[in-house]
Amino acid sequence: MTETIIGHRTTRVDGELKLTGKADYTSDHNLPNQAYGYPVPSTIACGKLLELDIDEARQAPGVIEIVHRGNFPQLQPSDNNPACGTAARLYRSPSTMAEQNKVGEVRLPFEDDGIHYEGQYIALVVADTFEHARAAARLVKARYEVHEAVPGLFSTDDEGEEAGDEAVSRGDPAGAYETAPVKLDQTYTIAMETHMAMEMHASIATWEDDRLTIYESTQGVVFQRNALAQIFGIPPEKVTVIAHYIGSGFGSKLFMWPHAVMTAVASRMVGRPVKTVLSRQQNFCNAGNRPASRQHVRMAADRDGKLLSIRHDSQNETSFIDSYTESIGSGTPRAYACDNVSVSQRRVQVNHGTPTSMRAPGEVSGSVALEIAMDELAIELGMDPLELRRKNFAERDPTADLPWSGNHLRECWDDASRRFGWEKRNPEIGSMRDGHEIIGWGMADATWEAMRSHCKARVELRADGKVQVACGTQDIGTGTYTIVAQTAAELTGVPLSRIEVKLGDSMLPAGPLSGGSMATATVLPAVAGATRDVIEQLKQIAIADGAPFAGKEADSLEFKNGELSDGSRSVSFVDILNAVPRGMVEGEASAAPGDEQDKFSFRSFGAHFVEIRWDPGISRLRVSRVVSTIDIGRAINPLTAKNQVEGAIVMGMGMGMFEETEYDPAGNIYNNNYADYVVPVHADIPDIEVELLDNPDYNFNEFGARGVGEIGITGMAAAISNAVYHATGKRIRDMPIKIADLID
Amino acid sequence: MADKDDKRPDHDDQGKGRARGVEIHDARAPSRRNFLKSVGATSLAAATAPAWARVGYVNHDEQEPQDKRADEGEAPAKGTQRITLNVNGQAHTLDVTPNMVLLDVLRHQLALTGTKKGCDIGQCGACTVHVNGVSINSCLSLAVMHDGDEVTTVEGLGQNGKLHPIQQAFLDHDAYQCGYCTPGQMMSAVAILNDAEVASDDAAVREAMSGNICRCGAYKNILSAIQTARKNV
Ligand code: FES
Ligand code: FES
Numbered sequence: 003m004t005e006t007i008i009g010h011r012t013t014r015v016d017g018e019l020k021l022t023g024k025a026d027y028t029s030d031h032n033l034p035n036q037a038y039g040y041p042v043p044s045t046i047a048c049g050k051l052l053e054l055d056i057d058e059a060r061q062a063p064g065v066i067e068i069v070h071r072g073n074f075p076q077l078q079p080s081d082n083n084p085a086c087g088t089a090a091r092l093y094r095s096p097s098t099m100a101e102q103n104k105v106g107e108v109r110l111p112f113e114d115d116g117i118h119y120e121g122q123y124i125a126l127v128v129a130d131t132f133e134h135a136r137a138a139a140r141l142v143k144a145r146y147e148v149h150e151a152v153p154g155l156f157s158t159d160d161e162g163e164e165a166g167d168e169a170v171s172r173g174d175p176a177g178a179y180e181t182a183p184v185k186l187d188q189t190y191t192i193a194m195e196t197h198m199a200m201e202m203h204a205s206i207a208t209w210e211d212d213r214l215t216i217y218e219s220t221q222g223v224v225f226q227r228n229a230l231a232q233i234f235g236i237p238p239e240k241v242t243v244i245a246h247y248i249g250s251g252f253g254s255k256l257f258m259w260p261h262a263v264m265t266a267v268a269s270r271m272v273g274r275p276v277k278t279v280l281s282r283q284q285n286f287c288n289a290g291n292r293p294a295s296r297q298h299v300r301m302a303a304d305r306d307g308k309l310l311s312i313r314h315d316s317q318n319e320t321s322f323i324d325s326y327t328e329s330i331g332s333g334t335p336r337a338y339a340c341d342n343v344s345v346s347q348r349r350v351q352v353n354h355g356t357p358t359s360m361r362a363p364g365e366v367s368g369s370v371a372l373e374i375a376m377d378e379l380a381i382e383l384g385m386d387p388l389e390l391r392r393k394n395f396a397e398r399d400p401t402a403d404l405p406w407s408g409n410h411l412r413e414c415w416d417d418a419s420r421r422f423g424w425e426k427r428n429p430e431i432g433s434m435r436d437g438h439e440i441i442g443w444g445m446a447d448a449t450w451e452a453m454r455s456h457c458k459a460r461v462e463l464r465a466d467g468k469v470q471v472a473c474g475t476q477d478i479g480t481g482t483y484t485i486v487a488q489t490a491a492e493l494t495g496v497p498l499s500r501i502e503v504k505l506g507d508s509m510l511p512a513g514p515l516s517g518g519s520m521a522t523a524t525v526l527p528a529v530a531g532a533t534r535d536v537i538e539q540l541k542q543i544a545i546a547d548g549a550p551f552a553g554k555e556a557d558s559l560e561f562k563n564g565e566l567s568d569g570s571r572s573v574s575f576v577d578i579l580n581a582v583p584r585g586m587v588e589g590e591a592s593a594a595p596g597d598e599q600d601k602f603s604f605r606s607f608g609a610h611f612v613e614i615r616w617d618p619g620i621s622r623l624r625v626s627r628v629v630s631t632i633d634i635g636r637a638i639n640p641l642t643a644k645n646q647v648e649g650a651i652v653m654g655m656g657m658g659m660f661e662e663t664e665y666d667p668a669g670n671i672y673n674n675n676y677a678d679y680v681v682p683v684h685a686d687i688p689d690i691e692v693e694l695l696d697n698p699d700y701n702f703n704e705f706g707a708r709g710v711g712e713i714g715i716t717g718m719a720a721a722i723s724n725a726v727y728h729a730t731g732k733r734i735r736d737m738p739i740k741i742a743d744l745i746d
Numbered sequence: 747m748a749d750k751d752d753k754r755p756d757h758d759d760q761g762k763g764r765a766r767g768v769e770i771h772d773a774r775a776p777s778r779r780n781f782l783k784s785v786g787a788t789s790l791a792a793a794t795a796p797a798w799a800r801v802g803y804v805n806h807d808e809q810e811p812q813d814k815r816a817d818e819g820e821a822p823a824k825g826t827q828r829i830t831l832n833v834n835g836q837a838h839t840l841d842v843t844p845n846m847v848l849l850d851v852l853r854h855q856l857a858l859t860g861t862k863k864g865c866d867i868g869q870c871g872a873c874t875v876h877v878n879g880v881s882i883n884s885c886l887s888l889a890v891m892h893d894g895d896e897v898t899t900v901e902g903l904g905q906n907g908k909l910h911p912i913q914q915a916f917l918d919h920d921a922y923q924c925g926y927c928t929p930g931q932m933m934s935a936v937a938i939l940n941d942a943e944v945a946s947d948d949a950a951v952r953e954a955m956s957g958n959i960c961r962c963g964a965y966k967n968i969l970s971a972i973q974t975a976r977k978n979v
Binding site: 013017020021022023024030131132133198199200202248250279281282479480481642645646648649650651652653675681682690 | 959
């Protein structure tokens with residue numbers, strides 16, 4: 003096979019399994035003798051659990067055990083509670099990225115009697131069937147001491163605590179602002195969002211002696227394995243985490259949540275596998291969120307539009323039990339050429355579950371304020387918003403004074419604006435009409451950092467003609483199975499149909515989290531290394547005594563199309579391996595970033611152009627067209643990569659127009675379901691035209707890929723808001739934009 | 747991709763494809779016993795819960811004492827009702843409690859886990875199946891209401907090992923990412939393509955498909971897949 007596979011539109015190798023219902027997601031597994039866990043959530047957001055009445059639930063049909071503070075191992079040593087087994091103590095996970103054991107909520111379930119947010123678990127009912135567990139969970143009664151809750155960032159005067167390591171400053175932003183001729187000083191807010199991955203969080207835990215196996219819908223099998231090992235005080239080798247298929251995560255499944263710990267403990271207590279699937283409602287409370295944020299932007303420019311000063315000061319919500327920082331301004335210092343920039347971040351404690359990463363965490367929120375502010379500044383200057391951005395293009399990374407490895411933002415602007423027809427835009431507010439509808443055109447930049455981490459992989463060639471690639475990362479829907487197969491196919495010349503990819507199991511060579519758009523750049527170099535290694539091993543076998551190329555130099559052989567060749571004769575790897583006792587050969591490799599970060603700044607850039615239609619007669623707001631051009635280096639698979647950008651654009655529409663997790667004054671969520679927490683549905687979807695530039699970034703890795711999951715969402719909400727302003731003259735700085743904001 | 751034949755003992759879905767119901771009976775194999783299961787006596791519940799309450803899905807008959815089994819033809823257990831579901835062309839006789847939901851019966855008792863649960867309250871469409879040719883949210887329907895009904899799930903879409911045109915179109919157009927909403931999307935799509943009341947233009951299809959949420963946002967490709975499959979169904 004001479005045809006190149008990398009960079010081609012390949013349909014997913016796991017497609018048929020997904021399309022026939024055979025792909026095994028977590029809750030599709032059922033283990034022998036499995037019991038069902040159903041959590042009991044707190045109905046208050048702040049206070050103390052005084053009393054838990056489980057008598058009635060205990061007597062309900064099918065109930066096996068009720069796990070709660072009174073019998074949870076940490077609080078009651080094993081000799082007092084035989085149900086706990088022998089190793090009764092639990093430990094908190096250190097929860098660090100470096101040790102790869104970060105968890106979503108550090109507090110262990112039932113650790114104290116404090117209630118810190120609505121929905122916090124107060125018990126887990128374990129019963130023989132799902133129906134019995136659910137019914138009994140409703141019979142658990144609790145008495146609380148209720149304290150006044152802080153229901154959210156927008157209902158408190160608390161300024162919060164400064165996240166010192168987020169502060170960035172260059173030049174003299176305050177001084178430059180004072181003397182500048184054109185200024186902007188505005189505040190922007192974004193409502194709390196919930197990930198709403200279609201597959202709800204789920205764990206199935208089972209113990210064999212002191213070995214724990216847990217099926218989990220997770221974006222990080224290795225992280226969860228390490229965290230569970232810490233929590234149970236057992237070596238990581240004794241924990242196996244499995245996630246073959248994940249109904250997506252968008253960040254909510256990066257780091258383990260308490261239901262997994264609770265389920266693992268329950269399984270040990272009852273001596274059976276226990277399956278816990280969180281209800282949709284519980285997914286809102288206990289599995290992370292994008293915290294609400296408030297951003298204060300002060301910006302100044304000269305009369306020609308040259309940026310003189312940017313100050314971007316943000317606050318984000320965190321919980322009372324963890325300290326979560328949303329790095330909202332982290333993209334700002336690199337966004338434009340400006341000598342005087344400062345960024346700060348504060349955390350404000352509220353009675354919500356701990357926030358976590360949600361698609362393009364931090365930067366997407368920052369892009370809302372920054373990119374609306376740029377639009378406002380352009381209007382102030384009487385300048386085209388695209389022109390203002392062109393004027394302030396950063397030729398180098400202004401923070402590190404490093405050259406960009408590849409910054410094709412100008413190409414993105416040119417391509418997307420041309421396809422959109424931006425030059426036909428009449429800048430006058432409300433000037434573009436189509437029948438009843440007023441048309442608004444807005445634009446914004448998109449950007450996301452390129453990250454890479456370390457990774458191991460294993461490749462086996464087998465006498466049955468198969469190539470198997472294994473890596474302990476996972477495919478959350480992004481297409482990792484497929485691009486890994488493409489890589490092995492490209493380097494071996496073996497057709498995709500004979501490549502098997504194993505992911506989603508912590509027993510495999512350790513792979514990265516599926517998050518931060520770093521999986522592709524992290525995993526593929528390791529897969530390539532392992533493939534090369536296995537080819538080397540095969541050559542050694544082939545030159546051994548009695549083998550087809552006995553006596554030849556390994557270096558004189560070439561591996562192509564699944565065959566070893568010395569130039570005159572080719573022998574397939576199947577024939578070579580058939581002659582060896584094991585019938586297979588394996589190669590391994592690990593790959594990590596080198597010193598390239600010291601030489602270049604790696605970031606992806608893009609631009610969104612958005613058309614909205616506002617029908618004032620019936621107060622209808624719609625996004626009618628999105629044209630985006632994004633540069634992600636090389637797309638390993640343009641079919642799946644484009645799909646991701648389109649999906650991120652849809653989620654950006656959600657951020658701009660629909661999504662808001664709403665709390666009442668007591669701190670209870672009142673829209674904890676798919677009907678009331680509004681996400682974009684099919685009828686909301688406009689024409690979306692995405693182009694991916696193809697500028698491989700070989701400084702970053704041998705495949706030139708920078709990753710693709712996050713960038714599409716950045717800038718989207720701002721582009722919509724800017725388009726809304728163009729149509730209506732109403733500047734909406736609070737996301738999501740509501741119809742009520744537009745009605746006169 | 748994930749190898750389902752992994753040799754780790756607890757890895758494979760033991761019992762998948764086997765009868766996992768409270769009581770299951772394959773009409774094509776009439777000699778097969780109906781059996782009523784009780785939770786293994788090792789559990790704590792066995793000691794505390796009344797005997798009638800010990801009805802579970804657990805169906806490892808080799809572990810069950812002989813005298814706990816009900817013979818074929820025995821009346822359904824107290825609190826259950828016997829129904830027949832014809833799923834993907836195969837008849838199953840099941841004893842279900844009144845609160846058992848069709849979706850859960852498909853997933854737990856019949857091990858047809860292709861149909862997904864995304865909300866359990868009729869808001870997302872992940873659980874869409876066809877009942878007597880009409881698409882419904884199986885999470886909103888009690889199993890006892892479906893005695894004698896014909897149910898088609900994603901597992902029944904393809905025929906003779908061949909993908910259904912909608913499955914092929916979803917594959918070709920990459921009309922999914924995580925794949926979790928996909929069975930429901932395809933079941934709705936097939937229903938729409940067979941429904942003369944739904945017009946064939948893009949706007950009509952978008953409207954008609956709006957009960958199926960795709961959080962991955964693969965809507966654009968879902969639309970192209972449906973419009974392509976239209977030509978082949
Ligand atoms: S699970 Fe039935 S509609 Fe969501
Ligand atoms: S493909 Fe993931 S929700 Fe639709």
